[in-house]
Amino acid sequence: xxxxxxxxxxxxxxxxxxxxxxxxxxxxxxxxxxxxxxxxxxxxxxxxxxxxxxxxxxxxxxxxxxxxxxxxxxxxxxxxxxxxxxxxxxxxxxxxxxxxxxxxxxxxxxxxxxxxxxxxxxxxxxxxxxxxxxxxxxxxxxxxxxxxxxxxxxxxxxxxxxxxxxxxxxxxxxxxxxxxxxxxxxxxxxxxxxxxxxxxxxxxxxxxxxxxxxxxxxxxxxxxxxxxxxxxxxxxxxxxxxxxxxxxxxxxxxxxxxxxxxxxxxxxxxxxxxxxxxxxxxxxxxxxxxxxxxxxxxxxxxxxxxxxx
Amino acid sequence: xxxxxxxxxxxxxxxxxxxxxxxxxxxxxxxxxxxxxxxxxxxxxxxxxxxxxxxxxxxxxxxxxxxxxxxxxxxxxxxxxxxxxxxxxxxxxxxxxxxxxxxxxxxxxxxxxxxxxxxxxxxxxxxxxxxxxxxxxxxxxxxxxxxxxxxxxxxxxxxxxxxxxxxxxxxxxxxxxxxxxxxxxxxxxxxxxxxxxxxxxxxxxxxxxxxxxxxxxxxxxxxxxxxxxxxxxxxxxxxxxxxxxxxxxxxxxxxxxxxxxxxxxxxxxxxxxxxxxxxxxxxxxxxxxxxxxxxxxxxxxxxxxxxxx
Numbered sequence: 001x002x003x004x005x006x007x008x009x010x011x012x013x014x015x016x017x018x019x020x021x022x023x024x025x026x027x028x029x030x031x032x033x034x035x036x037x038x039x040x041x042x043x044x045x046x047x048x049x050x051x052x053x054x055x056x057x058x059x060x061x062x063x064x065x066x067x068x069x070x071x072x073x074x075x076x077x078x079x080x081x082x083x084x085x086x087x088x089x090x091x092x093x094x095x096x097x098x099x100x101x102x103x104x105x106x107x108x109x110x111x112x113x114x115x116x117x118x119x120x121x122x123x124x125x126x127x128x129x130x131x132x133x134x135x136x137x138x139x140x141x142x143x144x145x146x147x148x149x150x151x152x153x154x155x156x157x158x159x160x161x162x163x164x165x166x167x168x169x170x171x172x173x174x175x176x177x178x179x180x181x182x183x184x185x186x187x188x189x190x191x192x193x194x195x196x197x198x199x200x201x202x203x204x205x206x207x208x209x210x211x212x213x214x215x216x217x218x219x220x221x222x223x224x225x226x227x228x229x230x231x232x233x234x235x236x237x238x239x240x241x242x243x244x245x246x247x248x249x250x251x252x253x254x255x256x257x258x259x260x261x262x263x264x265x266x267x268x269x270x271x272x273x274x275x276x277x278x279x280x281x282x283x284x285x286x287x288x289x290x291x292x293x294x295x296x297x298x299x300x301x302x303x304x305x306x307x308x309x
Numbered sequence: 310x311x312x313x314x315x316x317x318x319x320x321x322x323x324x325x326x327x328x329x330x331x332x333x334x335x336x337x338x339x340x341x342x343x344x345x346x347x348x349x350x351x352x353x354x355x356x357x358x359x360x361x362x363x364x365x366x367x368x369x370x371x372x373x374x375x376x377x378x379x380x381x382x383x384x385x386x387x388x389x390x391x392x393x394x395x396x397x398x399x400x401x402x403x404x405x406x407x408x409x410x411x412x413x414x415x416x417x418x419x420x421x422x423x424x425x426x427x428x429x430x431x432x433x434x435x436x437x438x439x440x441x442x443x444x445x446x447x448x449x450x451x452x453x454x455x456x457x458x459x460x461x462x463x464x465x466x467x468x469x470x471x472x473x474x475x476x477x478x479x480x481x482x483x484x485x486x487x488x489x490x491x492x493x494x495x496x497x498x499x500x501x502x503x504x505x506x507x508x509x510x511x512x513x514x515x516x517x518x519x520x521x522x523x524x525x526x527x528x529x530x531x532x533x534x535x536x537x538x539x540x541x542x543x544x545x546x547x548x549x550x551x552x553x554x555x556x557x558x559x560x561x562x563x564x565x566x567x568x569x570x571x572x573x574x575x576x577x578x579x580x581x582x583x584x585x586x587x588x589x590x591x592x593x594x595x596x597x598x599x600x601x602x603x604x605x606x607x608x609x610x611x612x613x614x615x616x617x618x
Contacts, residue, residue, distance in 0.1 A: 003434050006415055013419040014429060022395070022430055031430035035394055035450055039348015047397040047433050047446055054437035085344055086331070088356040090444035092401070106315055110322040120323060121331055121340035124356050125312050128363035130439035135399035137356055137446040141344055 024149055028212070029079035029196060030140075032147045042142050044082035048072045049135040052094075056174065058131075062101055064174040065134065066108025072199070073138030074116045075178035075252045079197035081148040081187035082140035084118035084180060089136050092129035109134070116178065143187045148256075153194040153213035157282040158263030162274045163253040165202050166230025166245035173250035182271040183254055190266070194257040201249035204302045207288055209255065216285030219300065222293045225277045227251075246290075247303045257282050333458055336521070338388035338505060339449075341456045351451050353391035357381045358444040361403075365483065367440075371410055373483040374443065375417025381508070382447030383425045384487035384561045388506035390457040390496035391449035393427035393489060398445050401438035418443070425487065452496045457565075462503040462522035466591040467572030471583045472562040474511050475539025475554035482559035491580040492563055499575070503566040510558035513611045516597055518566065525594030528609065531602045534586045536560075555599075556612045566591050 011026050018025055023042060024032035030046035050069045052058055074084050089109050093102055102125075113120040118138055153159075162182055179197070186192055194213055198205050202224065206217045221242055230244035254271075266276040280291075288300040320335050327334055332351060333341035339355035359378045361367055383393050398418050402411055411434075422429040427447055462468075471491055488506070495501055503522055507514050511533065515526045530551055539553035563580075575585040589600070597609040 006411060006434055009412060010415050010419060010429070010432065013416060017423065017428070019428060022428070025430055026432065031395070031397070033395060033430065033448070035350055035352055035448075037450055038344075038350030038352070041344055041346050041348050041350065043344055043352065045397065045431060045446075045448065047399045047431050047444070049399040049401065049433050049435050049444070051401055051435045051438050054435055086340075086342060088340070088354065088446060090356045090358040090399070092358065092360055092438075092442055092444075102315060103318055106319050107322060110319060114326065119326070119328060119331070120319070121334055121342065122354060122356050123319065123335065124358050124444070125315055126358050126360045126363055126442070128440075129360050129401075129442060131437075133401055133435070133438060133442070135356070135358070135401075135433070135444035137354075137397060139342070139344075139354065141346055 024147060028149045029076040042147065044077055044080050044140040044142060044147050045137065046073060046076040047135060047137045048076060049133060051133040052131040060174065062104035063108045065132065066105055067112045068174050069134040069136045070109060070112035070116055071176060071178050073136035074118055074180060075197045075199065077138050077140040078178045078180045078183040078254065079195060081143040081183045081195055083143055083184060084116055085139045085141055086121045087113045087118045087136055087138050088122035089120060089134055090124045092133045093125060093127045094130055094132055095127060097132065143184045145187050148187060148192050148195040150194050150196040150209050151212035153209055153215050153257035153282045155215055155282050155284045157193055157257040158260040158278050159217055159219065159257055159280040159282060160263050160266060160276050160278050161198065161225065161253055161255050162271055162276055164225040164227035165198060165251045165253060166227045166241065166248045167233045168229065168248055168250040170229045170233060172229065176252045178252060179254045182274055185271050186256065190258050190262045192256050192258050196255050198251040198253045198255050199249055201247045202255065203246040203300055205255055206300060207302055209257065210285060210288045214285065216283040217280055217288040217300065218283050218291060219280035220291045223277060223279045333456060337458045338385040351456065353386055353389050353449040353451060353456050354446065355382060355385040356444060356446045357385060358442060360442040361440040369483065371413035372417045374441065375414055376421045377483050378443040378445045379418060379421035379425055380485060380487050382445035383427055383489060384506045384508065386447050386449040387487045387489045387492040387563065388504060390452040390492045390504055392452055392493060393425055394448045394450055395430045396422045396427045396445055396447050397431035398429060398443055399433045401442045402434060402436045403439055403441055404436060406441065452493045454496050457496060457501050457504040459503055459505040459518050460521035462518055462524050462566035462591045464524055464591050464593045466502055466566040467569040467587050468526055468528065468566055468589040468591060469572050469575060469585050469587050470507065470534065470562055470564050471580055471585055473534040473536035474507060474560045474562060475536050475550065475557045476542045477538065477557055477559040479538045479542060481538060485561045487561055488563045491583055494580050495565065499567050499571045501565050501567050505564050507560040507562045507564050508558055510556045511564065512555040512609055514564055515609060516611055518564065519594060519597045523594065525592040526589055526597040526609065527592050527600060528589035529600045532586060532588045
């Protein structure tokens, strides 16, 4: 079963009794809770896991595993325009892992958490798993204008993305910097209607934004920023660089929707040191599409696009 | 490497820069944080994991796996006298798991969380693990007198425990009810100096309380409540029932230290529907011991006791 179906199933199971303190529940990048007796402050919280052989290759340095595990969790906070507060980690160690490797991994987690301004405050370890895995819970506080969800895109909004996309599995997926500061700056400067991090691939995450907002997204292929890694990968595997940018995922860039006039300004200034690309518009939907350079209009699919014959 | 050493290592790594909002950090049953901008409200948060073949047998019903995963997390909240608020879960699915089994597990997690008054608000799933495992993060709010840690036992305090101990692996470890209400009632009625849940075994958890408080615990063997399951197990394996009560773990009962006069009262009233046993006293330490029925004084070891020759 694909995760999407499972999430839908869990949402059905939980929808009927969402408590009043739950401001954003399952299905977004993170939950937003307003703890009773907490003086009205909200917290943003998310759990994410990495598994050897799935999210990193066997033999990957513990330092990189620790970084990726933590950075993914914190990226989900960035995707809500939240400020990181702390993290917890549950590590499953395979029996063959040496004491030195176990120490290296926990040190990597502690140091990554500190670097990401989300110090490790709790954890658990279990020996006996066959593969190394680390589940990270990241906790944050809402940014200047509160948490921003993936829902809320409005027809006529501009669709923007930070940085460059595609080819992250060549290496960047282990070393990326979550776009926390950029998301906070974005929330401060603009009226952002929808925000998500590009973890599943631009096409899939664009469809998440479309579905959550009950809108469509029309992306212009020519304006999608394709990374050098995607171009290199395409040269080797014969696919098109654009396909990598749309489908690869693990980019952890920000995808967001906002009024076009604000988007135009971001094209000039960028966010922090990152370039911002205006890659499309929000439509009434319900279909999302990809506008090709030759004028064709392709339906946007979760794994990129499919040519209609 | 044993988990204790890893935790010590992590504490060394994190001790040098504990932020002001971190009220209780690594090494207790849960962390206590006071989020900035949260109006002074505190949250209690903990992560715990269960792994197939370690915490439950292969083939265990998803319903029981889901319950145990959630109940362990919530028990760590009880161990701080905290009130459950919500949970998040990261599940690692083995490739052979059927869609139906995956659905059963997530439904079990959702339903267990609801029953435990800690609704599931977030999660992640990953396929590709060789064994089923579930990491649960439980979030709570402090009880009537704030969170109670395992540190704080004072010489002269009485040492008490709820319920009966030992033999939980015969079945109870999959179905136990975390002692949330009992912990809240305890915190309301008494001046509890130290509190922990008995997850690693009475001997080990008593030593945790002793170490955290810089004290000793003198436990009276004759007063330790031994479960029927421990007695049955002992009849089969030739060990003593007391040894099971001390060493088995997975009881998830409450172990706590408080003024003797308050302990005496609890012996009469119990907590909720649970009996309370007064099993010893807190001493100056640093050694902890077990007072045997024949008058001998044995050093308390993490796995029960060792006879001195």
